[in-house]
Amino acid sequence: MQVGSRRRVAVVTGTRAEWGLLRPVVSAMAERSDLAVGVLAVGWHRVSGTVAEARGQVEASGAAWWGEVEMQRAGEVGRWHDAAALGRGVAGLSERLSGLAEAGGLDWVVVLGDRIEALAGALAGSVGGVRVAHLHGGDRAEGVADEAMRHAVSKLAHLHLPATAGSAERLRRMGEADDAVVVVGSPAIDGLDEVEAEDGGPGLIVLRHPVGATDEQERVWMEATLSAARSGAGKLGLAWAVLGPNGDPGRAGIVSAIEAAGVEPIDHLPRERWLAWLKGARVIVGNSSAGLIEASALGTACVNLGQRQSGREQAGNAVDCRDPQVTAIEIAIEAALRLDLSATEHPYGDGRAGLNAAHALATIELDRVPIRKRNAY
Numbered sequence: 258m259q260v261g262s263r264r265r266v267a268v269v270t271g272t273r274a275e276w277g278l279l280r281p282v283v284s285a286m287a288e289r290s291d292l293a294v295g296v297l298a299v300g301w302h303r304v305s306g307t308v309a310e311a312r313g314q315v316e317a318s319g320a321a322w323w324g325e326v327e328m329q330r331a332g333e334v335g336r337w338h339d340a341a342a343l344g345r346g347v348a349g350l351s352e353r354l355s356g357l358a359e360a361g362g363l364d365w366v367v368v369l370g371d372r373i374e375a376l377a378g379a380l381a382g383s384v385g386g387v388r389v390a391h392l393h394g395g396d397r398a399e400g401v402a403d404e405a406m407r408h409a410v411s412k413l414a415h416l417h418l419p420a421t422a423g424s425a426e427r428l429r430r431m432g433e434a435d436d437a438v439v440v441v442g443s444p445a446i447d448g449l450d451e452v453e454a455e456d457g458g459p460g461l462i463v464l465r466h467p468v469g470a471t472d473e474q475e476r477v478w479m480e481a482t483l484s485a486a487r488s489g490a491g492k493l494g495l496a497w498a499v500l501g502p503n504g505d506p507g508r509a510g511i512v513s514a515i516e517a518a519g520v521e522p523i524d525h526l527p528r529e530r531w532l533a534w535l536k537g538a539r540v541i542v543g544n545s546s547a548g549l550i551e552a553s554a555l556g557t558a559c560v561n562l563g564q565r566q567s568g569r570e571q572a573g574n575a576v577d578c579r580d581p582q583v584t585a586i587e588i589a590i591e592a593a594l595r596l597d598l599s600a601t602e603h604p605y606g607d608g609r610a611g612l613n614a615a616h617a618l619a620t621i622e623l624d625r626v627p628i629r630k631r632n633a634y
Contacts, residue, residue: 263293264364266618267323267357267382269350271300271374272503273307274547277528279369280314281447281611282392287319291619295321297353299346300328300374301504307525323357326350328374335506336402336469339373346377354381363387365416365618369444371398371407383413386628390416390618392610393443395424395431397568398546402469404568415626418614420445421604423570432632436625441613442606445550450608452555454537455530460495461486461590462534464543467507468565475510478581482562483518485586486542493594495539498523540593542586549575553603558593560586572603 268283270276286294296315302308303325312322326349328342357363366382368375369392382389391414396407408431411417417433419425420443428438463486467475483499490497501524502511515522526534532551535541540558541548544566548559553572561575574596578589606613 263291264619265357265362266292266294266365266367267354267363267387268294268296268320268367269374269378270296270298270311270369271302271328271372273302273305273311273525273528274503274545275369275372275374276302276307276311276314277531278392278444279367280318280528281444282367282369282614283315283320283611284318285611285615286618289615289619292615293321295323295357297323297326297350297378299326299350299377300342300372303327304329304331304504305525310527324353326353328377329504334504334508339506343373343377346374347380350377350381351385354385354387358385358387364623365390367392367618368410368414369393371396371403371410373406375410376406379410379413383415388415388623388626388628389413390418390614392418392441392614393420393424395419395426395428396421396570397427399468399564399567415628415630416617416621418617420606420610421570423604429633432634434626434631434633439613439617439621440606441617442608442610443550444610444614445547446554446603446605446608447611448608449532449551449554452529452532452536455533456537458496458534458537459498460493460537460539461490461497462500462538462541462543463497464500464502464541464545464547465511465562466502466544466565467505467511468544468563469506470510472507472510472513475507476514477510478563479511479514480518481581481583482542482586483514483520484583485590487518488583488587489540489542489590493539498534500524500526540590542590550603550605553601554605556598556601558596558598560589560593562586562589570604573601574598
């Protein structure tokens with residue numbers, strides 16, 4: 258692109274949760290005169306029905322809506338279905354991104370995290386010859402296959418925008434060039450200083466996602482979680498709520514446990530209300546990254562269950578529980594509620610990740626991040 262022209266940026270979003278993190282980044286880019294940003298919705302957005310909400314927020318920010326690409330399909334859950342969805346995503350995004358490049362040029366493809374939607378965007382962009390910028394690379398968290406996919410995205414990416422200094426150091430140790438690593442913080446922290454707790458919200462929140470186990474294993478683990486949460490909330494006189502799991506393999510087992518417990522799950526909360534609930538809650542019980550990132554900044558205790566977030570940097574708000582038994586989870590809830598959260602510090606930045614990322618994408622010298630990559634060691 259010519260000096261002084263606007264760099265064109267395509268942002269790929271796949272889920273409601275990840276869009277909540279990308280939203281401040283897109284808004285910050287849309288406010289700059291040297292960037293032209295558009296958003297492509299793929300993956301779980303289409304299945305879960307959050308496309309319209311995301312589109313409205315994109316257009317309200319001043320960014321462009323560049324359409325949808327099919328990946329996952331309703332009723333098709335499992336690792337082989339995910340593999341097929343990844344192929345559809347790469348093919349569909351390649352078609353859309355090549356059209357954008359031909360129509361007006363394309364400088365960046367931006368992805369976040371470790372899901373197949375991010376991997377599809379990184380593959381399409383990198384193989385297609387467009388620089389890829391990756392947010393939240395270098396983290397550690399096992400998930401289903403998250404660790405492998407996150408690091409695969411990092412090796413495809415040209416610019417790294419990690420959330421913490423620790424993640425930045427892991428990227429450098431993976432052979433990524435120092436010039437291509439810019440610590441921006443986690444966009445999950447952006448705007449949290451303005452969040453107010455919702456009056457009458459739940460005191461205990463359950464949010465447990467699948468870890469790629471069998472439906473039966475996921476069901477048994479969720480049954481124990483719900484039993485412990487019901488008991489803990491009852492002893493303390495707290496209202497409690499259960500949020501629905503994401504669409505990863507094993508979802509059916511978690512959903513069946515929720516139905517058997519006679520609990521009405523909440524499948525989607527707008528991020529603003531979700532954060533108001535999280536701030537007002539005494540504890541979140543489950544295995545979402547929100548328990549370790551957003552909750553740490555909001556001053557909410559967390560019971561971090563199982564291995565899904567294993568390796569992720571933690572603040573002092575979390576109690577780990579690896580034993581999927583009712584008694585062990587009850588003990589962990591009691592321990593979390595005894596934590597002193599008055600001086601909790603977290604490593605995820607100062608709430609300016611969106612601004613920092615937008616600045617890097619607009620101003621970094623492109624010859625610092627060549628499309629032809631070479632291992633730095």
